[in-house]
Amino acid sequence: MKALLVESDFKTPGGYPTAAIERLIKQLNDRDIEVMRATSVPDGESIIDANEPIDCLLLARSMDPKEVDPAQNLLDKLHERQENAPVFLLSDRGTVTKTLSLEMMEQISEFAWILEDSADFIAGRIMAAIRRYRQQLLPPLMSAIMKYNQTHEYSWAVPGHQGGVGFTKTPAGRIFHDFYGENLFRTDSGIERTALGSLLDHTGAFKDSETNIARVFGAEKSYSGVVGTSGNNRSVMQACLTEKLAAVVDRNCHKSIEQGLILTGAAPVYMNPIRNAYGIIGPVPNSEMWYNTIEYKLLHNPFGERDNGYLVLTNSTYDGICYNVAAIERAISPGAGRESIVPVLHFDEAWYGYARFNTMYKNYFAMRDNPKDHASNLSTVVATQSSHKMLNALSPASYIHIRNGEKPLDFPRFNQAYMMHTTTSPSYIIAASNDIAAQMMDGECGQSLTQEAINEAVDFRQALARLYAEFQKKGEWFFKPWNIEKGRKPGEEKDVPFQDIPAEALATDQSYWVMNPDDEWHGFKGLDADWAMIDPVKVSILAPGINVDGTLEDTGVPAALVNAWLARNGIVPTRTTDFQLMFLFSMGVTKGKWGTLLEALLSFKRHYDANTPLSEVLPELAAKYSAEYGALGLKDLGDKMFAFLKQDDLGKLLNQAYDALPTPVLTPRAAYQKMVQGECELVGLDDLHGRVAANAVLPYPPGIPMLMSGEQFGEPVDGKESAQIAYLRALQKWDDTFAGFEHETAGITITDGKYQVMCIKTI
Numbered sequence: 001m002k003a004l005l006v007e008s009d010f011k012t013p014g015g016y017p018t019a020a021i022e023r024l025i026k027q028l029n030d031r032d033i034e035v036m037r038a039t040s041v042p043d044g045e046s047i048i049d050a051n052e053p054i055d056c057l058l059l060a061r062s063m064d065p066k067e068v069d070p071a072q073n074l075l076d077k078l079h080e081r082q083e084n085a086p087v088f089l090l091s092d093r094g095t096v097t098k099t100l101s102l103e104m105m106e107q108i109s110e111f112a113w114i115l116e117d118s119a120d121f122i123a124g125r126i127m128a129a130i131r132r133y134r135q136q137l138l139p140p141l142m143s144a145i146m147k148y149n150q151t152h153e154y155s156w157a158v159p160g161h162q163g164g165v166g167f168t169k170t171p172a173g174r175i176f177h178d179f180y181g182e183n184l185f186r187t188d189s190g191i192e193r194t195a196l197g198s199l200l201d202h203t204g205a206f207k208d209s210e211t212n213i214a215r216v217f218g219a220e221k222s223y224s225g226v227v228g229t230s231g232n233n234r235s236v237m238q239a240c241l242t243e244k245l246a247a248v249v250d251r252n253c254h255k256s257i258e259q260g261l262i263l264t265g266a267a268p269v270y271m272n273p274i275r276n277a278y279g280i281i282g283p284v285p286n287s288e289m290w291y292n293t294i295e296y297k298l299l300h301n302p303f304g305e306r307d308n309g310y311l312v313l314t315n316s317t318y319d320g321i322c323y324n325v326a327a328i329e330r331a332i333s334p335g336a337g338r339e340s341i342v343p344v345l346h347f348d349e350a351w352y353g354y355a356r357f358n359t360m361y362k363n364y365f366a367m368r369d370n371p372k373d374h375a376s377n378l379s380t381v382v383a384t385q386s387s388h389k390m391l392n393a394l395s396p397a398s399y400i401h402i403r404n405g406e407k408p409l410d411f412p413r414f415n416q417a418y419m420m421h422t423t424t425s426p427s428y429i430i431a432a433s434n435d436i437a438a439q440m441m442d443g444e445c446g447q448s449l450t451q452e453a454i455n456e457a458v459d460f461r462q463a464l465a466r467l468y469a470e471f472q473k474k475g476e477w478f479f480k481p482w483n484i485e486k487g488r489k490p491g492e493e494k495d496v497p498f499q500d501i502p503a504e505a506l507a508t509d510q511s512y513w514v515m516n517p518d519d520e521w522h523g524f525k526g527l528d529a530d531w532a533m534i535d536p537v538k539v540s541i542l543a544p545g546i547n548v549d550g551t552l553e554d555t556g557v558p559a560a561l562v563n564a565w566l567a568r569n570g571i572v573p574t575r576t577t578d579f580q581l582m583f584l585f586s587m588g589v590t591k592g593k594w595g596t597l598l599e600a601l602l603s604f605k606r607h608y609d610a611n612t613p614l615s616e617v618l619p620e621l622a623a624k625y626s627a628e629y630g631a632l633g634l635k636d637l638g639d640k641m642f643a644f645l646k647q648d649d650l651g652k653l654l655n656q657a658y659d660a661l662p663t664p665v666l667t668p669r670a671a672y673q674k675m676v677q678g679e680c681e682l683v684g685l686d687d688l689h690g691r692v693a694a695n696a697v698l699p700y701p702p703g704i705p706m707l708m709s710g711e712q713f714g715e716p717v718d719g720k721e722s723a724q725i726a727y728l729r730a731l732q733k734w735d736d737t738f739a740g741f742e743h744e745t746a747g748i749t750i751t752d753g754k755y756q757v758m759c760i761k762t763i
């Protein structure tokens with residue numbers, strides 16, 4: 001246990017009460033409470049800023065009336081992240097009520113008269129306050145696990161390793177045991193232990209945990225998932241779909257959605273997102289979600305199924321684009337006299353669990369406001385969130401949140417689907433991390449944690465924009481952030497450059513991030529107003545070389561090269577396309593971490609401009625492929641890559657390949673079954689025309705399926721290869737030309753450098 005003692009301006013008539021304070025500290029130490037000392041209020045603030053966990057704040061000060069109480073800020077800071085942490089005011093009696101503001105009074109738990117009360121007495125009260133604080137700190141499941149761990153120390157009938165003991169019997173096991181620590185093994189329990197209840201039946205502490213999660217995330221009902229959003233997505237689909245139903249599916253969907261289609265046999269129709277020249281995938285347009293559009297697609301469903309079971313949309317997208325969900329609900333709403341065409345509206349929010357906790361995202365996520373406000377004539381809304389991705393939980397922890405609407409999901413029946421994808425040996429540790437992830441976002445903490453990440457991202461974006469502008473003045477190139485280029489200062493009429501807008505305004509006002517159809521910077525054509533925003537914490541930066549209309553300049557810096565350089569320097573972007581690199585500012589971000597990133601980008605520029613030999617800047621690459629790269633400099637390689645992109649016009653090929661959806665021949669399930677039966681074969685690019693893919697083909701970039709399983713590669717058009725095959729051919733040629741920079745294409749087998757696709761056998 002730890003207490004922070006802040007000694008500020010504390011004078012009694014006899015001077016500073018050194019002896020009394022020392023006696024108190026000794027008493028606290030005797031009770032295993034460590035005391036950190038700060039000699040001033042600012043010193044105390046800096047300790048709290050560093051996220052030092054403290055169980056109690058001791059504020060030693062006199063009651064001199066001051067206009068602005070300096071300690072107020074200290075208490076605000078403390079309670080932002082440590083909401084109920086007790087505060088003791090150590091003072092001399094008499095002046096308290098006269099000089100303390102009401103706001104201060106409310107935040108102080110107890111007063112102690114340092115000169116009158118005995119040190120033992122005060123220490124006892126502090127100890128009791130710490131105990132009470134600790135008891136309410138933990139969410140239900142974690143609290144139950146810890147209690148159970150204590151009372152049943154030697155009686156856990158855990159899995160074979162018996163609370164970890166099994167591991168200690170050979171050296172390798174012992175190292176594993178010692179590395180992770182005893183508590184992990186002691187709390188790794190089998191479900192036959194019923195004291196904590198059951199995750200699969202949603203009873204006991206597990207039930208309490210899910211109730212708490214639902215409260216924090218604004219759901220009518222939440223499920224704590226231990227099989228990732230992959231498993232959760234499949235569960236949701238299995239609860240909603242059968243082979244007699246259609247599903248309306250975002251083309252920009254995760255692999256698990258295709259798996260859900262395979263498992264359920266549902267007949268998909270798709271919603272196609274827009275793209276820009278940078279290779280960034282935009283939103284699915286509003287018109288794709290109109291009642292009439294969906295109705296039309298269902299009527300023309302190639303597989304004949306017209307009854308829709310479900311619609312799924314990725315929010316936010318991999319490029320950090322978020323939808324105005326309030327507007328989506330309006331778009332799909334049936335209007336008077338018609339039945340809803342979307343009984344269940346599923347938002348795959350794998351990357352987006354934090355949205356509810358910051359007004360930055362107002363209206364742009366599924367579980368808004370109060371679950372009770374969800375009108376009963378709306379679609380049932382489901383959100384799946386990987387708590388391990390953007391909240392603080394262990395892989396593969398994840399949530400399912402549900403708000404029932406016109407066609408409610410029946411929870412006991414839903415649980416059959418939940419169990420189908422959840423093991424009968426769920427990890428208590430992962431479930432506990434879901435419990436904690438929710439608790440961490442509760443109250444003030446969620447706002448405070450998300451705001452910190454947003455502030456850091458805004459600072460980085462502005463610093464980058466500033467550098468870009470400075471280089472531009474000198475006629476030099478640099479990276480720029482993908483966001484508005486100019487905007488208004490609050491209360492003013494004239495636009496100023498992005499970097500001159502007050503950071504505070506950018507970090508709190510959503511309107512700076514909502515994409516305006518009339519703006520050019522985003523590069524999307526046919527964007528709807530008030531429909532999509534970019535998430536400030538998912539920072540895309542653009543390398544030079546491409547114009548917003550997709551035409552390439554004379555020179556440019558391919559992102560693949562920047563990516564390789566950054567990786568060599570221990571910096572890993574989350575996404576790289578031809579000219580885009582993306583960085584996540586998650587809650588784990590440390591203050592100022594972006595300074596290192598900025599340095600690395602500057603350093604890249606220096607080496608690039610100096611054409612430093614690859615043997616110096618990318619030595620492993622230059623050594624491994626010495627024939628190709630041994631004699632080249634960084635810029636030489638960049639120029640070669642850029643020339644390739646320009647000559648083969650990869651961007652244009654990509655756009656053509658994705659412009660029209662391919663023809664579906666088999667449902668994903670039928671294609672999969674063919675594969676299981678061995679009715680499939682690998683086919684090279686030369687023979688792909690007209691063939692039906694047995695698995696989804698997903699080139700990266702752009703990272704969305706070009707073909708879903710069961711869809712057909714086009715026929716040649718005007719003697720020219722179909723766009724999809726042409727794009728794969730260009731990727732193959734790139735891989736041939738730039739060893740060490742190969743693309744990752746899911747669903748492609750590469751044999752001796754040749755691309756092959758698993759296709760259905762033709763008979």
Ligand SMILES: *Cc1c(COP(=O)(O)O)cnc(C)c1O
Pocket residue numbers: 227228229230231233253254256314348350351386396397398
């Ligand atoms: C990562 C991801 C998933 C799968 O989540 P896991 O927790 O890794 O299983 C599903 N959907 C989207 C959009 C994702 O990005």
